[in-house]
Amino acid sequence: MARTRWSRPSRSPRPPKSRPRPESLAPLSIVQFTPFPFSERGGINEYTRRVSEELARRGHSVLIAAPSGGRGGVAETKSALAGLRDDPDALFAPGEEPRVLSMGGGVKIPRSGRRQAPVSVDMGNRIEALLGSGRFDIVHVHDPFVPGFSSNALRHSFSLNVGTFHETEERPFATQFARPLLEIFFGRLDARTASSRTSARLLNRYFPGSYEITHPGIDPVEPAQSEVPPLKIAFSEREEPGALRLFLRALRRLPPDLEWTATVYADEPGAVQLRVARQIRDRIKVIGPDQASLSELLSHSNVFVAASNGPRPDQAAVRQAIASGAVPVTTTIGRYVELVGDGQRGLLFPAGDPVTLAGQIQRLGEDGRLRERLRSACGKFEIETWPEVADRFESTYERLVARRHDPAGNEALRKKLRDRPLIDVDLHMHTDHSSDCATPVKVLIETARDRGFGAIAITDHNEVSGAREAAKVAEEMDDFKIIVAEEVKTGEQGEVIGLFLKEKIPKGLTMDETIAEIKRQGGLVYVPHPFDRLHSVPDYENLLDMVEDIDLMEVFNPRVAISSFNEEAERFARKYNIIPAAGSDSHVAQGLGAVRNRLHDFDGPEEFLEAMREAEITRRHKNLVYVQALKFIQTTGRPKAAKREVEAPRAVKGGRRKARGPKQGRGSKRAAGKS
Structure with a gap:
């Protein structure tokens, strides 16, 4: 079938005005x-x-x-x-x-x-x-x-x-x-x-x-419809192929005495094949972008038909039709009903029903008052232009970017710290003051010093008594310090660690209440194993809610069974510029040394935080099954009286260490038996 060329209308659409970028938003x-x-x-x-x-x-x-x-x-x-x-x-x-x-x-x-x-x-x-x-x-x-x-x-x-x-x-x-x-x-x-x-x-x-x-936008146009017959019908070929076939079947069912023309808009007009009866062939045109834009076509059309049954609906075209004054006739799929309402701004027909579609087109062709009423309702429907849609995304981007931490920190303080020696720090470990750990405070300190640590954070579950006891022991040491900390179980949002605490924080508070208490004490918020589904952790939305309050995030925990959990933590910290940190999460002395934060020596939370910005995290492989087995033996497989007798790992030839249990040789066993 020969394609007739469609004349570009004399009125061209107003180009949407580009908006300037908000001054508060740097180029992204x-x-x-x-x-x-x-x-x-x-x-x-x-x-x-x-x-x-x-x-x-x-x-x-x-x-x-x-x-x-x-x-x-x-x-x-x-x-x-x-x-x-x-x-x-x-x-x-x-x-x-x-x-x-x-x-x-x-x-x-x-x-x-x-x-x-x-x-x-x-x-x-x-x-x-x-x-x-x-x-x-x-x-x-x-x-x-x-x-x-x-x-x-x-x-x-x-x-x-x-x-x-x-x-x-x-x-x-x-x-x-x-x-x-x-x-x-x-x-x-x-x-x-x-x-x-x-x-x-x-x-x-x-x-x-x-x-x-964020609905699709439209190009603002001045409606230029003519109420003089014939009825001008428009269709967009961007829907699935079946929609065009249904549209053509409906046109065949229009009464012969109804004056109408139809224009099919296609991105590639030459690829569109129209199989229609000879008597209506001359009434149908196919045009493409070289001849006019879709918004130009719709501004000169009385009716726009959207016949998708769901796979490829063209919501943007329906929105453009409403803005251009072309009354939409659409299927009853949700995306279209959302726009035209229940007949308020257009007419509906069941998907796949050419008979009802033909009847609705006929109604609009014969009832000028109905057409005008629907056009008037379309004119009152607020539809955003593409610049306004971009405004929404720009606002979303700005909100996200504003939540990222400032990576600059305090450069003057870091410069001062660089003159101090480097020390190794473990930021996550437990003592027998945690219910699931049997390692005495003194054993933990001895092991940490023996393995070259200059500081450790003791993060017992819902308790600071172990950290306080360790801090008193460390007061007598010139080359070792304790960070008093607590791994707090919140009511429903997982665990969070408070570093540099002065007093115990009760468990069961909300995450917001727990963070507020950490900050009140002048402490730092440290999120442990944030994506480990085998631990009690805040979900992603909780992390997003608290992201501005997080000071450090644990990006490596050797007790995490699935490495991708650590990778997710690293990814999250990186995107929000959160300072990365690591901890062994050791519940047995043998787990110490699996990870180290190497940073310049510090005094207090402010210096510590700045030193951590330049810290180097080093990892050393530890057999997780072995360490977990030791934890089980020391906390579950031993009598309660024996749990307090755990000693530090003893150095053996070759630099490896093995744990010693309570001193009980064969002689003592025999003596016990005789008694």
């Missing part, structure tokens, strides 16, 4: 991940493109990372990533246009009715090279549901992560089978947004959290 480096090849037009890619362009116009450095539809662009991306270490800023294109990086190919998994997002095959290494340096302030992932590409982005990111969810239909594999894995990746999101309330409701059902609604 941002990378946006979209799960679809950027050569493909569609709702998510259009959303990503418009937000990225607006942010770039405001002075932010913006990249768009996407799978590649073919091999094109991959070689250029490889070359750019190869030079990342030498010149990180070379990644960003000069000017206001965001640079698009083609990260590689993937395998498309067929999904009925849906556009297929490629599952990553060879993109992982390039994503790791891009994100591993932590070069970006913000990593913004669109549709984190998509396996491979989006999950790789969250896996390798050391930056602040924002996720925007566009999905409106449940994916059984994601919400049921892969849910535990997705919860890990979603747990790395520092902010969650959804492009519709329907998406937010779906996500909250399976992944509860706070989702800010």
